[in-house]
Amino acid sequence: MNSFWIILFHTYLNKLKSKSFIVTTLLTVVLVLALTNINNIIDIFDKNGGKENVAVLDESGALYEPFKQQLKTINKDINLKLYKGSEKEAEKAVEKGDVTGVIQLRYNAEKLPEATYKAMSIADSSLFTDLQTALQQVKTMQAASQINLDPAQLQKLYEPVSFEKFALEKNAKTEEELNQARGLVYVLLFIIYFAVIMYANMIAMEVATEKSSRVMEILISSVSPIKQMFAKILGIGLLSLTQLAVFLIVGYYSLSKNMESLKDGFFGVYGFGDIPVETIVYAVIFFILGYFLYATLAAFLGSLVSRIEDVQQMITPMTLLVVAGFMIAMFGLGKPDAPFITATSYIPFFTPMIMFLRVGMLTIPAWEAILGILILVATIAVLAIFGARVYRGGVLMYGKSNSYKDIKKALQLTKNE
Amino acid sequence: MVLKLEHVTKRFGQFTAVDDLSLTIPEKEMFGFLGANGAGKTTTFRMILGLLDSTAGRITWDDRPIDYSTSHLVGYLPEERGLYPKLKVLDQIIYLARLRGMQKNEALIELKSWLERFKISEYENKKVEELSKGNQQKIQFIAAVVHRPKLLILDEPFSGLDPVNVEMLKDAVLTLKQKGATIVFSSHQMHHVEEMCEHLCIMQKGKPVVHGALKEIKREFGKKNLIIHAEFPLDSLKNYPGVVKATPTMEGILLQIEGERVAESILKEIVGKGFIRKFALEEPSLNDIFIEKVGNSYE
Numbered sequence: 174m175n176s177f178w179i180i181l182f183h184t185y186l187n188k189l190k191s192k193s194f195i196v197t198t199l200l201t202v203v204l205v206l207a208l209t210n211i212n213n214i215i216d217i218f219d220k221n222g223g224k225e226n227v228a229v230l231d232e233s234g235a236l237y238e239p240f241k242q243q244l245k246t247i248n249k250d251i252n253l254k255l256y257k258g259s260e261k262e263a264e265k266a267v268e269k270g271d272v273t274g275v276i277q278l279r280y281n282a283e284k285l286p287e288a289t290y291k292a293m294s295i296a297d298s299s300l301f302t303d304l305q306t307a308l309q310q311v312k313t314m315q316a317a318s319q320i321n322l323d324p325a326q327l328q329k330l331y332e333p334v335s336f337e338k339f340a341l342e343k344n345a346k347t348e349e350e351l352n353q354a355r356g357l358v359y360v361l362l363f364i365i366y367f368a369v370i371m372y373a374n375m376i377a378m379e380v381a382t383e384k385s386s387r388v389m390e391i392l393i394s395s396v397s398p399i400k401q402m403f404a405k406i407l408g409i410g411l412l413s414l415t416q417l418a419v420f421l422i423v424g425y426y427s428l429s430k431n432m433e434s435l436k437d438g439f440f441g442v443y444g445f446g447d448i449p450v451e452t453i454v455y456a457v458i459f460f461i462l463g464y465f466l467y468a469t470l471a472a473f474l475g476s477l478v479s480r481i482e483d484v485q486q487m488i489t490p491m492t493l494l495v496v497a498g499f500m501i502a503m504f505g506l507g508k509p510d511a512p513f514i515t516a517t518s519y520i521p522f523f524t525p526m527i528m529f530l531r532v533g534m535l536t537i538p539a540w541e542a543i544l545g546i547l548i549l550v551a552t553i554a555v556l557a558i559f560g561a562r563v564y565r566g567g568v569l570m571y572g573k574s575n576s577y578k579d580i581k582k583a584l585q586l587t588k589n590e
Numbered sequence: 591m592v593l594k595l596e597h598v599t600k601r602f603g604q605f606t607a608v609d610d611l612s613l614t615i616p617e618k619e620m621f622g623f624l625g626a627n628g629a630g631k632t633t634t635f636r637m638i639l640g641l642l643d644s645t646a647g648r649i650t651w652d653d654r655p656i657d658y659s660t661s662h663l664v665g666y667l668p669e670e671r672g673l674y675p676k677l678k679v680l681d682q683i684i685y686l687a688r689l690r691g692m693q694k695n696e697a698l699i700e701l702k703s704w705l706e707r708f709k710i711s712e713y714e715n716k717k718v719e720e721l722s723k724g725n726q727q728k729i730q731f732i733a734a735v736v737h738r739p740k741l742l743i744l745d746e747p748f749s750g751l752d753p754v755n756v757e758m759l760k761d762a763v764l765t766l767k768q769k770g771a772t773i774v775f776s777s778h779q780m781h782h783v784e785e786m787c788e789h790l791c792i793m794q795k796g797k798p799v800v801h802g803a804l805k806e807i808k809r810e811f812g813k814k815n816l817i818i819h820a821e822f823p824l825d826s827l828k829n830y831p832g833v834v835k836a837t838p839t840m841e842g843i844l845l846q847i848e849g850e851r852v853a854e855s856i857l858k859e860i861v862g863k864g865f866i867r868k869f870a871l872e873e874p875s876l877n878d879i880f881i882e883k884v885g886n887s888y889e
Binding site: 176179180183187382383386387388389390391392393394395396397569585 | 602603636639640641642658661664666668670671672673674675677685686688689690691733734
């Protein structure tokens, strides 16, 4: 077998069998399962099946019924109970935990409803808000009837205005498509971000480990550094695909089982039902190119350090580049057509995330995406050639210093004067 | 399959590591490199292996440069020992052997026989970091020779080993030579080179100071050592014509003389003066030659 493949599979299998890889993969699988089952998990922890009991002390004697009716339309899970005892007794019931809280309803001087809500803690803002909204509606109705508005007039007043959005550009994405794209881009941006940081780190560590254990000198006397570098990058790349495949399969399986319960949540809004093929293709292209870009960078940075402890310090600037790209992309999710986003999408270190954001969210001419990809590919090629030379010199260089000045030194080592 | 270095020079910026080095290393011979730290031995090896490009000059093996197309014929034991600390001995050696173009099962057979030879078969499935330093060194040596190289480059193969292991390794190196490998090795220890090499080169600050066949070098040097142990004072011999240097010892005197003739006349001179316990004429040691050529002691 060619030495390239030997290194590739050695790297791949060794990492695959390593404890840290197995643990991370399992933990992430658990996380994926947890996220896709989040509704079920919340239900398990909710006492009373998610229902809240609230005692009502109706001092007016007329507010309980309308209040209950209004609340029913807002949140069915809040159980109102007319409480017959005194205020003190009600408070005791709250302390004992029989009810979550107690609400006192009464009329103020203007004959309009007002209330006091008492609970052990007022941290649960959603319950409080629901109660308040219900009472607000009761108040609105009663106030309206005081000034002799009939319900039809009232309804007219509260009817939402019709407001539709149209994009005039041909092929522009509709509101629904945009939401869908946003969700997809959001998820894929995260995947690109984490994958790049995690696997680039892994490569830098791998190179630095070989160098610090000094096995490197035997390796480079057997196989050319360029071959080694790319075999390693591809080996780890294969590893990343394996891991992603595991996550995707687990995620898909778990999701399809829970589709019912999630339909009206996050996944309903960001309908994942029909993802455009084009977006997926771009996602794969940008994921792979982004990986190669940062992996090459990480490999040659890793070749410059002599001790493993220095790896983090060396690749921090690279990590910051990834983070910067991610931040810009996050901003771009809300405003994908900003000139700033357009400009940064051509900077190769940001292209994988930001150009992908643009092709996912906007309808941009194909040449723009292709131009971005070409710039990216060219940068990878330049980095690979440059990186391979630094790598060749860097792996022979040992010493305390680990600064970017070493790049120059490493290049000199490989140069014929 | 002659290894030839022609006017090889290597400069790192202002610093000249190797200066106009020309050597011929014949096939199936053992060639020794001597020199203090920083003399340029490792740099020379790295250039031979193609890890570093020479600034000037040419290095050829069988009239071709050594590059990755010949890497399966070359074995290298670097001065800075290094293996994967977390990898088992077996996986490690097989991986490295396969990188040098060996088949897996072939490498396995070869590895087993080496482990047996070094009496460390039980470490086959141990991680390298769990082994003692001496045993790690043996594994390192196996890694360099497991693919049966035709050209073997050993950078300080005996440093850091106890005498028993040094003998074991020396033996292994000699066996490899008998099997037809060309071996180049470096050492701090003059006597290793003296014992094992037909050809040698002493380097000083990147320059070859002495270079050639061991016998030639000694003959050309001409001077011999004369050891005399006697029961009467020998101080008068210090100024005897033909004596270059005299060093008093506990039991007598050590003289460096210009040739056998001088020894003959000294013998005539002292015979009859008293009991002579020892009168021995010896070849000069490499150390003597080194001191003479370089002007200061080496070891």
